[in-house]
Amino acid sequence: MTPTVEIVEHAPASSHALPDAVGRALAVGGIIDASPDPYAPGRWLLRAGSKVGAVAITMPGGEAGEAVTVRITPKVPIARLFFLLGYSLDPRRAWRDGQVDVAEHRDLLPALAHAVERQIDRALGQGLLQGYRPTEETALVVRGRIREADQIRRRFGATLPVEVIYDEFTTDIAENRILRTAVERLLRLPGVPNGARRRLLHQRARLADATPLVPGRPVPVWHPSHLNARYHHALHLARAVLDGISADHAPGGLRIDGFLFDMNKLFEDFVTVALQEALRGTGLTGRLQDAHHLDEAAAIRMKPDFVLYGPELTPLAVADAKYKAEKRDGFPDADLYQMLAYCTALGLREGHLVYAKGNAPHTAHRVRHAGVMIHQHALDLDQAPAGLLHDITALCRQMCVGLPV
Incomplete structure (x- = not known):
């Protein structure tokens, strides 16, 4: 056994x-x-x-x-x-x-x-679904069109057999x-x-x-x-x-x-796709894993999970999904430092961290001497899909507060 x-x-x-x-x-x-x-x-x-x-x-x-x-x-x-x-x-x-x-x-x-x-x-x-599939073969009759380069390379000018390509209607799609x-x-x-x-x-x-x-x-x-x-x-x-x-x-x-x-990836994919869906009809654009740079020399690349853009692709908000539960003494500090870097490089006053679970649905921290507010949201994955999507929509609305929607 x-x-x-x-x-x-x-x-x-x-x-x-x-x-x-x-x-x-x-x-x-x-x-x-x-x-x-x-x-x-x-x-x-x-x-x-x-x-x-x-x-x-x-x-x-x-x-x-x-x-x-x-x-x-x-x-x-x-x-x-x-x-x-x-x-x-x-x-x-x-x-x-x-x-x-x-x-x-x-x-x-x-x-x-x-x-x-x-x-x-x-x-x-x-x-079984059927469809057309490009098929290449060597034949004694012309079907479809002749692959001239292959005919010359393989047949050295001979007439037969013929190297052809055609669309075959098949289930092997x-x-x-x-x-x-x-x-x-x-x-x-x-x-x-x-x-x-x-x-x-x-x-x-x-x-x-x-x-x-x-x-x-x-x-x-x-x-x-x-x-x-x-x-x-x-x-x-x-x-x-x-x-x-x-x-x-x-x-x-x-x-x-x-x-x-x-x-980790499953939670990140769900949160970012759901945020993107919640933006439908707002006139704003959400992009997933968009590449940006932390430094002016563009040597340090960063890829936030979700960036919200306005007209002319101006960054308006940023979010990062973290599949980890809140500890007794709070969420990991490293996540806050990461989000602060995102906000600084994108010129934003607020950033959003989204966790799989926590002791409270929302907390916020204002960074000293920076004027940046970092929000920490907790999603309860044990609830029904309708409730989960409702919480994502509420999160999206909070991200859009004060924005031209």
Whole structure:
């Protein structure tokens, strides 16, 4: 039976019996904080940061079942995590409660496998999407147009065969290839329940004519349209799967397979996209991760999570999202210093730090001799999506107080 280690995101370090090679692989891979337990030989102190999910570390030469599985449980309820993910990927068609039914699942990976399979099943309900795909081949008849440069280089002036390129109407298009690859990756992950695995195998059979993507190569681009509208939810979720998949060879010949969400990035994406959506109809513009410079020589670059611009792209407000809870003695001071730097470089009198949770919904600090006010906001992620979006809208309104809206 595969040994399983269960830890919780951002929980205190706990001691676990692990082979030294596995402990070192966890530490080197940056998956969790891992160090030998100084009081218990053969045990390792493990502490999860902001990455949640599951990884399986297979010993060299071992069979498929000879692996150690590490599961990192998020503090955020699974249903809420999927809402944050769905909204950050597609805010106008976000997954509200019930649209992606994951309530029965307590672990991330089973919920993810279930959600992907359900969304793919809905996408393929009317059959596989077809489209035109550029195809190059060597043929005995001219189809499409001749690739003249390849014809000269490969055929040295010979008439036949002909190097041609044409648009083929096929199911082997980017949309189906992305879905097929997401299914393939999920089937290789530890912790996918047998029921979900059987249904994923069925979806793989339906997508058999789509070519899986090559690992390490860019994911093909697809463009939303009315033709592929039924695929949108499935494609967004499949892309999240592909972005979170890891398959690496660790030192010593160990293999690491798994799926990990970075809650820092998920929270940051949700907050900034939701702020951008809250600005609709105001005439103002919000940009995410816009590059600026701290110094006049433009040598020190900085990228605030969200900058609000007015006419002629004049900075009006700045915000940064921090997925961390308030400590007993307050939020980290380093965040205040960072926001002060943003405000100074952008010429702003106020800055906004947005946290995942806190003892109070809002606090503010006026910086001495600078005339800068730094606000610290706390979002309660345990509440329903409607309440969460209401709080974001209220935050946006506070950022816009006194601005030409």
